Amino acid sequence: MRTMVGTQGLRFFVFTLIASLVLVPATASADSAARKVGRGLANLGLGVLAIPGEMVKETQENGPARGLTLGFAMGIGMMVVRELLGVYEVLTCPFEVPEGFEPIIDPEFPWDYFAGL
Numbered sequence: 001m002r003t004m005v006g007t008q009g010l011r012f013f014v015f016t017l018i019a020s021l022v023l024v025p026a027t028a029s030a031d032s033a034a035r036k037v038g039r040g041l042a043n044l045g046l047g048v049l050a051i052p053g054e055m056v057k058e059t060q061e062n063g064p065a066r067g068l069t070l071g072f073a074m075g076i077g078m079m080v081v082r083e084l085l086g087v088y089e090v091l092t093c094p095f096e097v098p099e100g101f102e103p104i105i106d107p108e109f110p111w112d113y114f115a116g117l
Helices: 004-023 033-062 064-091 110-114
Strands: none
Touching: 033 064, 033 110
């Protein structure tokens, strides 16, 4: 049986996922408030992708031993960064900070870790 908190959490996650996919413009060069809020929602809802993303990145750069250990630790740290950055970008989406609505971290979206695979 689901609790009220669990149901609300699931609804928030589904809403965040759908909103991030709908609000992110299709063109990569269009930095705007809509893209910034979409990036923020994506980081809020899918920040957990930083864990396997950092593991893949570290494995490609330094081998599987470091990828599975150091990459995992770095992924946990980046997950926290992405979640907090998501809050920041959603709250500041109407303001052009940084200039030109440029992304603050690289990769811009959590799923971009896997773009080259």
